[in-house]
Amino acid sequence: MSPMKSISHPAGTPSLEDAVAAIKPSFDDLAELSDVNVAAAAGPDLPEVFEALARRAESVGWDFGVAGDAIRELARRRLGAEGTLYD
Numbered sequence: 001m002s003p004m005k006s007i008s009h010p011a012g013t014p015s016l017e018d019a020v021a022a023i024k025p026s027f028d029d030l031a032e033l034s035d036v037n038v039a040a041a042a043g044p045d046l047p048e049v050f051e052a053l054a055r056r057a058e059s060v061g062w063d064f065g066v067a068g069d070a071i072r073e074l075a076r077r078r079l080g081a082e083g084t085l086y087d
Contacts, residue, residue, distance in 0.1 A: 005029055009061045019070035023057055027074045041075035050075075 005025035010018060030049060031038050041050045050071050057067035 007057050007060050007062070014062070014066070016066060016069055016073065019057070019062055019066050020073055022062070023053065023067060023070045024074055026053055026056070027071060031078060038075050038078050041071055042079055043072075046071060 007026055008022045010022070014022075027050075030036055030053060034049070036049050037047060040047045046054060046068055051068075054064055054067040054071055057070075058064040062070075
């Protein structure tokens, strides 16, 4: 697997949408290039691989909770785009 794309640093008072935009390239790499359960990331508990992505975002300045919420939002969007239902 090729290296994941970088996550940009937050600027000012970042919003959830800012976090989604910053994390999306790396999230997409994980979802497309590895065998991960994206549906599991849409729920309350992040799978280990997505928790590691949230920690990676935290390491460049994102709040861990906001990063986790952004990953859940990205998972929901991907599932919606694929026509998958989730609760």
